[in-house]
Amino acid sequence: MYAQMIKSEASNEDPAKLEAFQARIDAGEKIEPRDWMPEGYRKTLIRQIGQHAHSEVVGQLPEGNWITRAPTLERKAILLAKVQDEAGHGLYLYSAAETLGVSRDELIELLHEGKMKYSSIFNYPTLNWADIGAVGWLVDGAAIVNQVALQRTSYGPYSRAMVRICKEESFHARQGYDAIRAMAFGTPAQKRQAQDALDRLWFPALMMFGPSDAESVHSEQSMAWKIKVKSNDELRQQFVDQTIPQIEYLGLDLPDPGITWNEDRGHYDFSEPDWSEFFNVIKGNGPCNVDRMADRKAAWDDGAWVRDGLLAHARKKQAANLAAE
Amino acid sequence: MTRDEALFEFLLRMGDNTLILGHRVSEWCGHSPVLEEDIALANTALDMIGQTQLWLGLAGEVEGKGRSADDLAFRRDAWDFRNVLLCELPNGDFGQTLMRQFLYDAWSLGMLDRLKTSSEARVAEIAEKALKEVTYHLERSGDTVIGLGDGTEESHTRMQKALDYLWPYVGEMFEKDKVDEVMIAAGIAPDPADLRPRYDETVSRVFAEATLTIPDGSYVHKGGRTGRMHTEHLGHLLTSMQWLQRAYPGAAW
Numbered sequence: 296m297y298a299q300m301i302k303s304e305a306s307n308e309d310p311a312k313l314e315a316f317q318a319r320i321d322a323g324e325k326i327e328p329r330d331w332m333p334e335g336y337r338k339t340l341i342r343q344i345g346q347h348a349h350s351e352v353v354g355q356l357p358e359g360n361w362i363t364r365a366p367t368l369e370r371k372a373i374l375l376a377k378v379q380d381e382a383g384h385g386l387y388l389y390s391a392a393e394t395l396g397v398s399r400d401e402l403i404e405l406l407h408e409g410k411m412k413y414s415s416i417f418n419y420p421t422l423n424w425a426d427i428g429a430v431g432w433l434v435d436g437a438a439i440v441n442q443v444a445l446q447r448t449s450y451g452p453y454s455r456a457m458v459r460i461c462k463e464e465s466f467h468a469r470q471g472y473d474a475i476r477a478m479a480f481g482t483p484a485q486k487r488q489a490q491d492a493l494d495r496l497w498f499p500a501l502m503m504f505g506p507s508d509a510e511s512v513h514s515e516q517s518m519a520w521k522i523k524v525k526s527n528d529e530l531r532q533q534f535v536d537q538t539i540p541q542i543e544y545l546g547l548d549l550p551d552p553g554i555t556w557n558e559d560r561g562h563y564d565f566s567e568p569d570w571s572e573f574f575n576v577i578k579g580n581g582p583c584n585v586d587r588m589a590d591r592k593a594a595w596d597d598g599a600w601v602r603d604g605l606l607a608h609a610r611k612k613q614a615a616n617l618a619a620e
Numbered sequence: 621m622t623r624d625e626a627l628f629e630f631l632l633r634m635g636d637n638t639l640i641l642g643h644r645v646s647e648w649c650g651h652s653p654v655l656e657e658d659i660a661l662a663n664t665a666l667d668m669i670g671q672t673q674l675w676l677g678l679a680g681e682v683e684g685k686g687r688s689a690d691d692l693a694f695r696r697d698a699w700d701f702r703n704v705l706l707c708e709l710p711n712g713d714f715g716q717t718l719m720r721q722f723l724y725d726a727w728s729l730g731m732l733d734r735l736k737t738s739s740e741a742r743v744a745e746i747a748e749k750a751l752k753e754v755t756y757h758l759e760r761s762g763d764t765v766i767g768l769g770d771g772t773e774e775s776h777t778r779m780q781k782a783l784d785y786l787w788p789y790v791g792e793m794f795e796k797d798k799v800d801e802v803m804i805a806a807g808i809a810p811d812p813a814d815l816r817p818r819y820d821e822t823v824s825r826v827f828a829e830a831t832l833t834i835p836d837g838s839y840v841h842k843g844g845r846t847g848r849m850h851t852e853h854l855g856h857l858l859t860s861m862q863w864l865q866r867a868y869p870g871a872a873w
C-alpha cells in the first residue's frame with residue numbers, strides 16, 4: 296500500500312499496562328496522542344504514517360510529469376487539483392505523525408537518507424497520457440481499498456486523517472477512470488495508449504498491497520494493535536474484484552491471462568505479481584527510484600535558502616514586535 | 621478595427637497571460653522548497669488555468685468562428701499569442717518565480733478591479749470571479765517577496781537579482797495601442813496607463829518592506845501583447861503544452 300512492509304516492534308513494557316492497552320483496542324477505543332502507548336506501537340505507527348506521508352509527496356512526481364503536457368485545459372485543471380490534494384494529504388499525515396513525537400523535518404531527512412521508504416508504485420514511470428488516468432483509477436483505487444479499512448485503525452489522528460483523505464481519493468479515482476475511459480472509447484491510437492498503461496501498471500498496482508500475508512512477518516502484531524485492519528491478500532482480492540468489471544466495461548484486454556472468475560470462491564482468480572521485481576523496487580532498483588529521490592533531494596536542497604530566508608524574516612518580525620511592546 | 625475584433629484581441633491578452641503564467645507556475649509541481657509551497661503554487665496555477673478557460677472561452681465566442689478555449693490554447697502558434705513577455709519568462713529559482721508572480725498579481729488586481737465595472741457584462745462577470753482569487757495570490761506573493769527580501773543575506777541578494785532581471789518587463793503591462801483605444805472608447809476596459817499609479821504604490825510599499833530597490837533605467841521590453849516579438853522561451857513552452865493535441869489531431873480527451 297502507501298505503507299508497505301512496515302516492520303512492527305515488539306514491546307518490553309509492563310505486562311499489566313500492555314494488557315490494559317490491548318483491552319482498550321479490543322473494545323474499539325481510539326488511542327489519542329496523550330494516552331499511554333507501548334513504544335513499539337508508537338514506532339510502528341511513525342514508520343507507517345511517515346511512509347504514507349512520503350508516498351503522497353513523492354507521488355506528486357509521476358503525475359507532475361504530465362501537468363505541462365495535459366491535453367486540454369480541463370484535464371490540466373483536474374490534474375493540478377489532484378496533485379494539490381496529494382500534497383495536502385502529505386501535510387495532514389506529517390501532522391498526524393508529529394502527534395507521535397517526530398517532526399516533519401526529521402521524517403524528511405530519514406527519507407532522503409534512504410532510511411524511510413515510500414510506496415513502490417511511485418518508482419514506476421508515467422509514459423503516456425493514459426498513465427495519468429490509470430494512476431487515478433488503479434493507484435488511487437488501490438489506495439482507497441486500503442485506506443477505507445484504515446479509517447477503523449486504532450490511532451485517532453491517523454484514523455481521522457484517513458476519513459478526510461478517502462473522500463478526496465475517491466474523487467481522484469473517479470476522475471482517473473473518466474480520463475482513461477475517454478481514451479478507451481477514443482481513436483485507435485488513444486485506445487492503444489490506454490491498453491499500454493493498463494498492461495504496465497496492473498501488476499505494480501497489485502504490489503501496492505505488499506507481499507502475501509503468509510510471508511509477511513510483521514502483520515500479526517500490527518493486526519492485534521489495529522494499526523493494520525485487513526490482511527494484504529484480502530485487500531488485494533477486493534481490489535481485483537472491483538477492478539476487473541471496470542476493465543471489461545472499458546473494452547480493454549485483461550492485463551493478465553490468469554484472470555478468471557472462480558464460482559466456488561465467489562472471487563476472481565489472478566496471477567501473482569513477480570515478487571522478485573517488487574523486492575528489487577523496494578531495494579532501490581525500480582525504474583525511477585534514483586531519479587525520484589534525486590528530484591526530491593534537489594527540491595529540498597535548492598529550497599534551503601527559501602526556508603532559511605522566511606525563517607530569518609519571521610524572527611526579525613517577532614523581535615520587532617517584542618521590542619514594540 | 622471593429623469593437624468585436626478589438627474585444628477578441630483584448631480577451632486573448634487576458635487569457636494568454638493567465639494560460640502562459642499558469643503553465644509556468646505548474647512546472648514547479650513537486651519541486652518547491654516546502655510542501656506548503658507545492659500546495660500554494662498548484663493552487664495558483666489551478667486558479668489561473670480556470671481563469672484561462674473563462675477568458676479564452678469568451679474570446680472564442682466573440683470571434684464567432686467556432687473555436688473553443690482549448691482550440692485557442694492548443695492550436696495557435698507562438699506569433700498568435702498575446703501574453704505580455706513577463707508571463708513567458710522562465711521560472712528561474714523560487715525567488716524569481718515569486719517575484720514574477722508578484723509583479724503580475726499587482727497588475728492583475730488593478731486591472732480586474734476596473735474590469736468589474738466593464739460595460740461588457742461577460743467581462744465584468746469573469747473579472748468579479750477572478751478578483752477574489754487574485755486578491756489572495758497578491759497577498760501571498762507580496763508576503764513572500766517581503767519575507768525573502770528581508771530574510772537572510774542570500775535570500776535578499778537573490779530577490780534583488782530577480783527584481784533586476786524582471787523589472788524591464790513590467791512596463792509592457794501599461795502600454796496602449798489601437799486595441800486599447802477601442803476598449804476604452806467602448807467602456808469595456810480601462811486605459812492601461814491609468815493602472816500605473818496604484819501599481820507603483822503597491823510595489824513601492826512591498827519593496828520598501830522587502831528592503832529591495834527598483835533598478836534604474838527605463839527601458840521596457842515589449843512585443844508580447846501585440847504579438848510582434850515574443851521571447852525564445854515561448855516556443856519551448858508551447859512545444860510541450862501543445863504536444864498531445866498536435867500529435868493526435870482530432871482526438872477528444
Ligand SMILES: [Fe+2]
Pocket residue numbers: 376379663
Ligand atoms: Fe484546492
Ligand SMILES: [Fe+2]
Pocket residue numbers: 351380381384460464
Ligand atoms: Fe493522496
Ligand SMILES: [Fe+2]
Pocket residue numbers: 381435463464467
Ligand atoms: Fe489521490
